[in-house]
Amino acid sequence: MSEIPKAYEPQAVEEKWYQFWQENSCFTANAKSLKPAYSIVIPPPNVTGMLHMGHVLNNTIQDILSRKARMDGKEVLWLPGTDHAGIATQVQVERALKKEERKTKYDLGREEFLKRVWAWKEKHGGIIINQLKKLGCSCDWTRERFTMDPEYSRCVQKVFVELYKKGLIYRGKRMVNWCPVSQTALSDEEVEMKPQKGFMYYFKVQVSEESNTWLTIATTRPETIPGDTAVAVNPKDPRYAHLIGKHVIRPLPVHMPAEKKLIPIIGDEHVDFEFGTGVLKVTPAHDKADFEIGQRHKLPIVDIMNPDGTMNDLAGESLAGLDRFEARDVAVERLKELGVLVEEKPYEHNVGFSQRADVPIEPRLSEQWFLKYPAVKESQSCVAESRMKFHPDRWAKVYDHWLTNIQDWCISRQLWWGHRIPVWYRKNDEARSTNGGKPPSQSVRPPSSVVPEIWCDVQPPPDAENWDQDSDVLDTWFSSWLWPFATMGWPEQTDTLKKFYPTTDLVTGPDIIFFWVARMIMAGYEFMGDLPFRNVYFTGIIRDKQGRKMSKTLGNSPDPLDLIARYGADALRFGTMRSAPLGQDVLFDEKDVELGRNFCNKLWNACRFRQMQGGQVQEEINPQLLSSDDKWILLKLDAAILEITEALNSYNFSTAVQGLYRFFWNEYCDWYVEASKAVLHGDDAARKANTLAVIDFILSHTLRLFHPFLPFITEELWHGMGYAEDMPDDQGGRTIMYARWPKPLDEDFKGHYGLDDCYLDMVNAKYDLVTQGRNLRRAGNISAGKKVKYIFKPVNFTPPNDLEVIKLLLNAEALEVNENYQAPKGTPAARTQLGEIFLPLEGYVDVAAEKVRLKKEEEKLQGDIEKTEQKLGNPNFVQKVPPQVLAEHQQRAIDLKAKLEHVLEALKALEG
RNA sequence: GCGCGCUUAGCUCAGUGGUAGAGCACUUCCUUCACACGGAAGGGGUCGCAGGUUCGAAACCUGCAGCGCGCACCA
Numbered sequence: 006m007s008e009i010p011k012a013y014e015p016q017a018v019e020e021k022w023y024q025f026w027q028e029n030s031c032f033t034a035n036a037k038s039l040k041p042a043y044s045i046v047i048p049p050p051n052v053t054g055m056l057h058m059g060h061v062l063n064n065t066i067q068d069i070l071s072r073k074a075r076m077d078g079k080e081v082l083w084l085p086g087t088d089h090a091g092i093a094t095q096v097q098v099e100r101a102l103k104k105e106e107r108k109t110k111y112d113l114g115r116e117e118f119l120k121r122v123w124a125w126k127e128k129h130g131g132i133i134i135n136q137l138k139k140l141g142c143s144c145d146w147t148r149e150r151f152t153m154d155p156e157y158s159r160c161v162q163k164v165f166v167e168l169y170k171k172g173l174i175y176r177g178k179r180m181v182n183w184c185p186v187s188q189t190a191l192s193d194e195e196v197e198m199k200p201q202k203g204f205m206y207y208f209k210v211q212v213s214e215e216s217n218t219w220l221t222i223a224t225t226r227p228e229t230i231p232g233d234t235a236v237a238v239n240p241k242d243p244r245y246a247h248l249i250g251k252h253v254i255r256p257l258p259v260h261m262p263a264e265k266k267l268i269p270i271i272g273d274e275h276v277d278f279e280f281g282t283g284v285l286k287v288t289p290a291h292d293k294a295d296f297e298i299g300q301r302h303k304l305p306i307v308d309i310m311n312p313d314g315t316m317n318d319l320a321g322e323s324l325a326g327l328d329r330f331e332a333r334d335v336a337v338e339r340l341k342e343l344g345v346l347v348e349e350k351p352y353e354h355n356v357g358f359s360q361r362a363d364v365p366i367e368p369r370l371s372e373q374w375f376l377k378y379p380a381v382k383e384s385q386s387c388v389a390e391s392r393m394k395f396h397p398d399r400w401a402k403v404y405d406h407w408l409t410n411i412q413d414w415c416i417s418r419q420l421w422w423g424h425r426i427p428v429w430y431r432k433n434d435e436a437r438s439t440n441g442g443k444p445p446s447q448s449v450r451p452p453s454s455v456v457p458e459i460w461c462d463v464q465p466p467p468d469a470e471n472w473d474q475d476s477d478v479l480d481t482w483f484s485s486w487l488w489p490f491a492t493m494g495w496p497e498q499t500d501t502l503k504k505f506y507p508t509t510d511l512v513t514g515p516d517i518i519f520f521w522v523a524r525m526i527m528a529g530y531e532f533m534g535d536l537p538f539r540n541v542y543f544t545g546i547i548r549d550k551q552g553r554k555m556s557k558t559l560g561n562s563p564d565p566l567d568l569i570a571r572y573g574a575d576a577l578r579f580g581t582m583r584s585a586p587l588g589q590d591v592l593f594d595e596k597d598v599e600l601g602r603n604f605c606n607k608l609w610n611a612c613r614f615r616q617m618q619g620g621q622v623q624e625e626i627n628p629q630l631l632s633s634d635d636k637w638i639l640l641k642l643d644a645a646i647l648e649i650t651e652a653l654n655s656y657n658f659s660t661a662v663q664g665l666y667r668f669f670w671n672e673y674c675d676w677y678v679e680a681s682k683a684v685l686h687g688d689d690a691a692r693k694a695n696t697l698a699v700i701d702f703i704l705s706h707t708l709r710l711f712h713p714f715l716p717f718i719t720e721e722l723w724h725g726m727g728y729a730e731d732m733p734d735d736q737g738g739r740t741i742m743y744a745r746w747p748k749p750l751d752e753d754f755k756g757h758y759g760l761d762d763c764y765l766d767m768v769n770a771k772y773d774l775v776t777q778g779r780n781l782r783r784a785g786n787i788s789a790g791k792k793v794k795y796i797f798k799p800v801n802f803t804p805p806n807d808l809e810v811i812k813l814l815l816n817a818e819a820l821e822v823n824e825n826y827q828a829p830k831g832t833p834a835a836r837t838q839l840g841e842i843f844l845p846l847e848g849y850v851d852v853a854a855e856k857v858r859l860k861k862e863e864e865k866l867q868g869d870i871e872k873t874e875q876k877l878g879n880p881n882f883v884q885k886v887p888p889q890v891l892a893e894h895q896q897r898a899i900d901l902k903a904k905l906e907h908v909l910e911a912l913k914a915l916e917g
Numbered sequence: 918g919c920g921c922g923c924u925u926a927g928c929u930c931a932g933u934g935g936u937a938g939a940g941c942a943c944u945u946c947c948u949u950c951a952c953a954c955g956g957a958a959g960g961g962g963u964c965g966c967a968g969g970u971u972c973g974a975a976a977c978c979u980g981c982a983g984c985g986c987g988c989a990c991c992a
Contacts, residue, residue: 012954198990205992224992237992280991292992355990399921403987406920410988515987550929552985583940584929589922590985592929596941603954614951663931663939678951686950776958782946783958789947816949816957869936876935881972890935890973897936 013609015573034082036500043074044082044505051090053129056136072713076746086150091481095422160491183369185314186362189419205352210253223281228332232309235287240272258321374417380530397588423478431458486524489537511538545590575715576601623698630695637768638677770838777835784858792818799840830914
């Protein structure tokens with residue numbers, strides 16, 4: 006580190022050390038190690054995804070935890086990998102195919118299309134992994150996994166087969182959430198309710214048995230009228246009860262004889278008197294609640310839509326072929342023409358949207374695979390009873406609520422990219438899948454009464470030629486929920502599993518608490534017989550500085566790689582962590598990264614300053630030669646170690662970072678380093694060496710405290726400063742990664758070096774004197790560069806070294822100590838614990854400015870005194886308050902009054 | 918509708934009963950030999966509102982309001 010640049014340049018440094026760590030296998034976990042285990046599995050990013058700020062937040066936290074654990078002497082496994090992300094990836098490839106070749110997946114066929122997806126995965130799959138490396142993530146890359154690796158796929162199949170054989174997985178024809186764009190079923194979790202503006206349409210229907218009686222029905226979806234198979238009223242509704250059993254003439258579709266349009270009026274408790282007109286049209290094929298009413302009353306189910314959301318022939322001539330929303334407009338027109346539309350009112354209501362495709366989902370009756378969740382009880386109690394902890398713990402309630410109201414999970418997807426369902430049907434039976442593998446058909450398959458012969462196993466049936474495999478694939482989360490153990494070699498009892506399962510921490514966003522976290526817990530109990538992790542840290546969501554969620558469409562998401570290029574990975578990590586308090590959303594501002602860069606630069610220059618003092622690393626501190634400033638900074642270091650360690654133990658990363666910032670910048674650089682110059686610029690060689698020893702002690706500890714947050718710069722400085730030398734390899738000799746995490750200074754150490762807490766107060770008082778002295782200079786409008794003479798009137802003996810420091814910090818030409826000093830009238834002065842400080846510059850003093858300063862001080866003191874006296878004058882206060890607090894107040898009153906008196910005197914002197 | 922969270926300096930947020938804090942932004946001064954990605958000094962807040970508990974409340978309790986989120990949902 007001979008020629009140190011003035012400003013820290015991160016790029017080359019980061020490249021160099023990441024390569025070093027990898028070449029030396031620093032991230033590789035040893036399953037046979039005797040050290041205690043610490044493990045964490047990465048939430049696998051989408052294999053073809055790009056790094057965004059959410060990943061930065063998430064993975065920086067995991068890296069901090071991993072690096073801290075290594076320094077604590079743990080055997081650390083941070084297991085990385087990627088997720089095949091069924092819909093997301095398939096949609097990407099489909100889009101590219103359309104753009105580049107103007108083809109659909111059906112043009113290619115299933116097999117060829119899948120080849121393309123794999124090719125896409127090979128091409129883009131490495132990107133996000135490399136981006137994580139740029140960020141400094143210390144993952145064990147030798148164990149990188151992908152959810153579609155052959156071994157992983159076998160786990161998925163095995164789990165399916167086991168649950169099927171247990172009777173927990175079953176197939177059923179049910180109402181599911183259908184996404185007309187992706188053309189697949191979705192789980193309830195993939196549906197997002199959004200308020201939508203629309204209309205409530207009121208139309209009237211004639212009761213066929215009573216030509217004078219009309220009923221008015223309210224609906225938001227007139228296009229589904231052709232699918233209505235009943236009209237329902239509440240049997241307790243006096244307005245309508247007598248009509249139950251009669252029929253109405255349904256107004257749509259056209260060209261149909263009236264008698265064919267007759268649908269019954271039924272009574273069902275579900276109908277709400279209050280809502281709309283109290284008359285409900287029942288469309289069993291297109292609404293979940295209506296489906297249930299249909300089941301209760303054995304109503305026919307008329308599916309009038311195609312899988313892509315267009316209307317089919319059963320919707321009638323005027324609607325067939327139209328998209329569902331065009332059909333709505335046409336249906337309204339028809340109702341108008343028929344003269345039955347009574348009213349249309351603007352209406353806002355919630356509509357379920359497909360999270361992926363961002364279009365309204367269509368409730369649709371189809372044959373799907375469902376899972377009755379296993380191990381629900383254990384999963385619920387482990388969090389309720391704090392065997393697993395959530396941070397922040399309010400998520401425990403959300404989790405509990407979901408598990409209490411848990412619904413079966415629709416696990417089949419009509420996609421091609423994913424784990425194929427390990428189920429075969431004997432040929433000549435009807436095709437059993439919904440529609441996967443074929444272009445959407447126009448026809449509606451009638452329900453079948455034939456029960457097919459089913460083969461469900463990891464292995465295909467021996468006479469495979471006589472069987473057809475189910476064409477559907479599994480929900481992506483049906484593979485992710487096995488992540489904590491399927492990545493460690495399950496179902497074999499591998500050394501890795503034995504050593505590292507259950508994992509220690511999971512770090513993830515609360516948006517996937519149901520998708521992923523809850524399901525992993527259930528899978529953990531079901532297949533490993535134990536919880537998958539002991540702690541779950543839920544990050545906040547990264548927003549822009551206006552509080553908007555970051556998204557591609559808004560274009561408000563900065564590219565982390567660009568930020569790394571401009572500021573360095575350490576700066577990005579620091580800035581993100583500093584502004585990410587536990588469990589709160591993070592308002593991201595590039596200023597934070599700038600702050601991180603500035604901080605790295607400060608750290609760099611503080612070390613540079615030490616280097617410029619020359620000499621070897623000083624290891625021995627001589628207690629006899631320690632100044633009060635030395636003791637002060639050692640005590641501050643002690644407090645910082647404690648504070649930061651505790652913050653990390655409780656996952657308060659922003660507190661930890663802010664503590665480090667304050668300690669290093671304010672306490673060490675602003676005060677200690679400046680004070681140390683009194684010795685370093687002097688000529689006492691022994692004291693000089695001793696001060697350097699203190700500096701080396703502080704810096705070597707500081708670098709270690711910073712390492713989990715700022716891995717690159719700390720590694721560079723650790724070596725550059727020479728702190729790695731003479732260290733055993735496993736304690737930081739080769740890399741700071743394995744240096745020991747600093748411990749608070751113990752009593753022996755404090756005793757030996759005379760680190761008594763009284764030095765904190767003493768030195769704080771000294772620095773207060775300096776601040777006040779500087780203030781005199783400012784208030785008197787004396788330029789900061791001008792050397793001036795101060796006079797100090799101490800109340801007690803002040804050691805010569807302290808006087809040197811005070812003089813230096815005041816940038817004083819001289820500091821005259823005079824216990825009997827009688828200041829001429831109007832001399833600016835300040836009273837402190839250590840004594841009075843004067844700035845005797847007759848003729849130079851700006852009397853007006855000084856008056857203003859004193860007036861202001863007087864006001865402030867008056868206010869403080871009033872407050873304190875008020876309390877002391879309250880008999881209740883004096884009687885009931887703890888004696889210590891009472892004494893504090895009394896002392897405060899005395900001090901304040903003395904100060905006030907002094908200020909008043911000074912004012913008087915100025916007037917005179 | 919139910920649940921959760923938030924409301925403190927211009928902005929973003931700390932602050933678990935005892936003199937209101939940090940960073941950024943702002944004002945003024947300073948290129949003094951670690952750092953202008955820097956240093957020094959300073960201005961700025963009746964802690965959302967109303968009650969209550971207490972000698973004492975930003976903090977604890979109750980109610981209200983505003984903002985945000987989650988769950989559920991009536992056509």
